[in-house]
Amino acid sequence: MQTVIASRSKTVVIDRDGPFVIIGERLNPTGRQKLAEDLCSLRMDVVRREALAQVEAGADALDVNAGIPGADEARLLAEAVRAVMGAVDVPLCIDSSSAEALEAGLAVCEGKPLVNSVTGEEASLSRVLPLVKKHGAAVIGLTTDERGILNHPGERLRIARKILQRAADYSIPPEDVIIDPLALPVGGGPRRGVVTLESIRLLATELKVNVSVGASNVSFGLPNRLALNAAFLPLAMGAGLSCALTNPLVSETRRAILAADLLLGKEGAPARWLEHHRK
């Protein structure tokens, strides 16, 4: 199944059988005081620099988040989206838990962005999906609902089905819904990694949808997070992951993805591996 997203002039195809798609995660003020201050003051230099650096490092698309407690998120997100579009020409992933902010970001975004995200909760489905439809976007569906995050792959599959069904009710086709089964930190319990990987496999094989995760999350709280993330990505790609929010500036991450693409026989991967090592 192919999810097509686009910027003004560039199209990116997300497809399990194609090269892995990196959605740069760095434009997010959570835990980044300086970026938060710059965003609040509408100083967009850092935003533009960060956008450019991620694309140069191999990001195929960029997540843009302006969630700062107490700030006018809708306005900041729209301004950040504008700044990023002025700096780079890649599809964007408009990221907010506020429907109002999503709408403001979507209103200024050119091309066909991703919306990050809708959940299986009624309040989210009924507010976010109409925005996705109205703006002709694609959307990331998180497999969580009123009960929180369920620790069973079958339950996550059930929520994914519900999101797809509700999307269909709004005439959003399944290829425009990417499911994120939620990669919880593996330090939290011995079954955490297995549940994530089984969920990815189940979603990819049962629903045939594209599957994404926030790939840096798995290593939270453990030493040598980069090595853990670098091992998680090949495992998840082998299980059927087609894209991820991650940090392409980390060379371990970038290399793990290029290597897994090569090992999984993805088109153009040998040339990309050689090119990456010529730099």
Added chain:
Amino acid sequence: MQTVIASRSKTVVIDRDGPFVIIGERLNPTGRQKLAEDLCSLRMDVVRREALAQVEAGADALDVNAGIPGADEARLLAEAVRAVMGAVDVPLCIDSSSAEALEAGLAVCEGKPLVNSVTGEEASLSRVLPLVKKHGAAVIGLTTDERGILNHPGERLRIARKILQRAADYSIPPEDVIIDPLALPVGGGPRRGVVTLESIRLLATELKVNVSVGASNVSFGLPNRLALNAAFLPLAMGAGLSCALTNPLVSETRRAILAADLLLGKEGAPARWLEHHRK
């Protein structure tokens, strides 16, 4: 399925549901001029040092190979096995393409070693399997036969079935046969990695046997081999690999295995990850 191998006093269980088992690959003179010279002159200091270093770096078992063109391989292998047993107390993997050398190595080896290897060729099956039975060893079966290496997972599965059947004819139980589907270098063609991974999955799910590969081989001829190997191991472990001949002295390799064990929920893996990063 559990393959149990042992040294004089130490037992190692190879099991897809348990921690990954590293068989140290370094005691092999192929391409190592100094080691070859030392072996030929029966100077066993380097052999002992190399054995110790691999075990300290995390090898659970050690492969011992003395294949030097023109040398008395049987005698050298027996001497090398003796030297290694004098230096470390881990199960050994007696490695030769010569049945005579295998017999000499097995004759002096204490515990329950692995024999590396038998193939699907009649000449190999009829010479190696009686040795495995006679010495109460376990054996690695390579999925190649008179036709060479076949580029189709189903064909490799067929050869594996034949090896298991012939082993059963000698009263060698399936848990004492580890299948190696042969990981060819991925630089050799776009389907190479996929065929290896599909073969691993097929062997692990259809035959339930333990699966091993020579894990350093996949990256042959490509730049940044260590990063490729480090991505291959999690992919292969996710597909069902339970052990591998590899180099534990390479920190990327060791970490990729520890990380994948942690992500796959293997017993004791969180503690091993923390311990590894305390050093």
